[in-house]
Amino acid sequence: MVTQIIYKTILASVILVLSLLVAMYSTLIERKVAGWFQDRHGPNRAGPWGLLQPLADGIKLFFKEEFMPQSADKFLYILGPSLTMFVALLTSAVIPWGPDLVINGETYALQVADINIGILYIFAIVSIGVYGIMIGGWASNNKYALLGAVRASSQMISYELAMSLSIITIVMMTGSLSMREIVAQQQGFNWNIFYQPLGFLIFLICAFAETNRSPFDLPECETELVGGYHTEYSSMKLGFYLFSEYINMFISGAVMSTLFLGGYYFPGLDKLGLSTNVFALVSFMVLFTKITFFGFIYMWIRWTLPRFRYDQLMRLGWKSLIPLAILNVVITGVVILLNK
Amino acid sequence: MKTLTNRSKIVSNKRMNFWERIYLPAITGGMRITFGHLFRKKTTVQYPEVTREFSEIYRGKHVLKRDDEGRERCTACGLCAVACPAEAITMIAAERKPGEENLYREEKYAAVYEIDMLRCIFCGDCEEACPKEAIFLTREMVKADYVRNKFIYGKDELVEPMDPAKRIDVSKRQTPEVLEFKKDKRYKHNK
Numbered sequence: 001m002v003t004q005i006i007y008k009t010i011l012a013s014v015i016l017v018l019s020l021l022v023a024m025y026s027t028l029i030e031r032k033v034a035g036w037f038q039d040r041h042g043p044n045r046a047g048p049w050g051l052l053q054p055l056a057d058g059i060k061l062f063f064k065e066e067f068m069p070q071s072a073d074k075f076l077y078i079l080g081p082s083l084t085m086f087v088a089l090l091t092s093a094v095i096p097w098g099p100d101l102v103i104n105g106e107t108y109a110l111q112v113a114d115i116n117i118g119i120l121y122i123f124a125i126v127s128i129g130v131y132g133i134m135i136g137g138w139a140s141n142n143k144y145a146l147l148g149a150v151r152a153s154s155q156m157i158s159y160e161l162a163m164s165l166s167i168i169t170i171v172m173m174t175g176s177l178s179m180r181e182i183v184a185q186q187q188g189f190n191w192n193i194f195y196q197p198l199g200f201l202i203f204l205i206c207a208f209a210e211t212n213r214s215p216f217d218l219p220e221c222e223t224e225l226v227g228g229y230h231t232e233y234s235s236m237k238l239g240f241y242l243f244s245e246y247i248n249m250f251i252s253g254a255v256m257s258t259l260f261l262g263g264y265y266f267p268g269l270d271k272l273g274l275s276t277n278v279f280a281l282v283s284f285m286v287l288f289t290k291i292t293f294f295g296f297i298y299m300w301i302r303w304t305l306p307r308f309r310y311d312q313l314m315r316l317g318w319k320s321l322i323p324l325a326i327l328n329v330v331i332t333g334v335v336i337l338l339n340k
Numbered sequence: 341m342k343t344l345t346n347r348s349k350i351v352s353n354k355r356m357n358f359w360e361r362i363y364l365p366a367i368t369g370g371m372r373i374t375f376g377h378l379f380r381k382k383t384t385v386q387y388p389e390v391t392r393e394f395s396e397i398y399r400g401k402h403v404l405k406r407d408d409e410g411r412e413r414c415t416a417c418g419l420c421a422v423a424c425p426a427e428a429i430t431m432i433a434a435e436r437k438p439g440e441e442n443l444y445r446e447e448k449y450a451a452v453y454e455i456d457m458l459r460c461i462f463c464g465d466c467e468e469a470c471p472k473e474a475i476f477l478t479r480e481m482v483k484a485d486y487v488r489n490k491f492i493y494g495k496d497e498l499v500e501p502m503d504p505a506k507r508i509d510v511s512k513r514q515t516p517e518v519l520e521f522k523k524d525k526r527y528k529h530n531k
Binding site for chain 1: 367370371373374375380381
């Protein structure tokens with residue numbers, strides 16, 4: 001029991017550090033990819049291939065002046081970015097990162113908490129995520145920040161509906177809310193994306209909206225709202241906001257891989273006859289590759305599509321995605337009933 | 341209607357069909373285009389290591405030429421200052437004293453010759469106006485500075501060095517065609 005507790009603590013810290021590291025280098029990769037998409041090189045001055053760029057950015061953010069508007073609500077102003085960061089990091093707890101490790105005859109699950117309502121947990125946490133942005137925007141006492149916050153909250157609430165509806169089909173098919181169970185049912189090439197392509201598409205679009213990524217980046221929309229909800233933020237508080245966006249990208253990539261792309265499974269990998277621990281590590285690499293793929297999709301879309309207008313965003317969410325998701329639920333239900 | 345260019349497209353207001361309305365084919369099309377750009381040749385010039393190639397007849401900082409014997413060609417006629425659309429050139433003329441024949445070619449020379457590099461638009465009109473082939477634009481750039489005063493270049497910066505090895509080559513800007521053009525008396529400044 002004690003070893004399990006120690007192990008879980010270590011695992012949680014490793015995942016924490018990993019998501020921070022990934023978020024850090026996502027900023028570099030984002031800028032690199034942006035450069036390549038625009039026939040440029042991207043940052044390449046700080047260290048070889050610009051590898052020290054995230055470090056330089058981090059140091060820069062730390063040494064910037066901590067500015068707080070005079071009329072800001074002091075407590076909420078600090079709570080906003082903290083909450084955003086906190087919530088962004090919480091989601092990773094229920095994601096199964098790989099099959100079990102066996103050390104000295106004892107099994108260690110590569111998952112911080114295998115709770116039987118994993119999906120529900122993720123949705124609960126993601127819903128709290130909007131508070132960080134809303135509180136930050138409200139506390140700044142700035143019209144741009146407030147507008148950004150209002151947009152963020154309405155956008156996230158609207159798209160959460162379609163998102164959860166698209167997940168209901170997965171729950172109906174697997175009959176479980178546990179992430180581990182969902183992954184286990186996708187063993188081999190039995191991935192959910194082949195059974196739920198429409199659900200996957202809806203989930204993907206909603207994930208873009210939930211992480212405030214382009215083309216749904218209205219909350220921080222530089223061209224209209226200066227900086228949106230983080231207009232008044234500077235120094236590491238701004239860093240937290242920007243950072244949590246990349247953590248959210250990483251985590252949502254992990255959730256999408258887990259729910260639709262077979263998690264850590266890859267066809268033929270279990271037939272290679274690898275030892276348990278090596279298999280676990282290779283499986284983790286497989287999951288990581290899938291997450292990276294999603295990260296690239298995020299950036300690819302960002303440099304391809306222009307931003308949605310607010311009314312277009314609402315129309316897409318309420319009049320297209322939610323009816324489609326409900327239709328998807330109905331079709332799935334009928335098919336399950338017929339196959340009984 | 342005849343179009344000026346062949347790039348114009350006829351637009352229509354027809355209703356979009358189903359595939360156009362769900363936008364997904366258009367989005368994948370767009371993504372294919374952006375993906376193609378990943379492997380294109382990068383257009384960036386990596387500045388300190390690589391410098392952009394200059395044209396042979398680049399119009400940069402001016403030079404006041406000396407003739408083959410090292411005498412200043414400028415005779416302070418002021419035609420360049422008149423021709424200058426930005427009014428960047430000012431000069432004060434002086435008379436050549438006996439014994440200075442090795443310094444100035446004509447009896448009159450420019451004691452002060454100043455070009456305000458912040459006003460100059462590098463059009464090359466001064467060069468075209470000059471009847472003595474004294475002023476030319478070179479491939480050298482005007483360097484950046486912190487103070488505006490330093491951009492008023494005097495003779496110390498403009499006159500080319502005496503040392504034959506350090507002479508500035510302007511043969512690319514002084515082609516036979518240019519010389520022929522300068523003989524054309526139809527233009528006011530050539531009279």
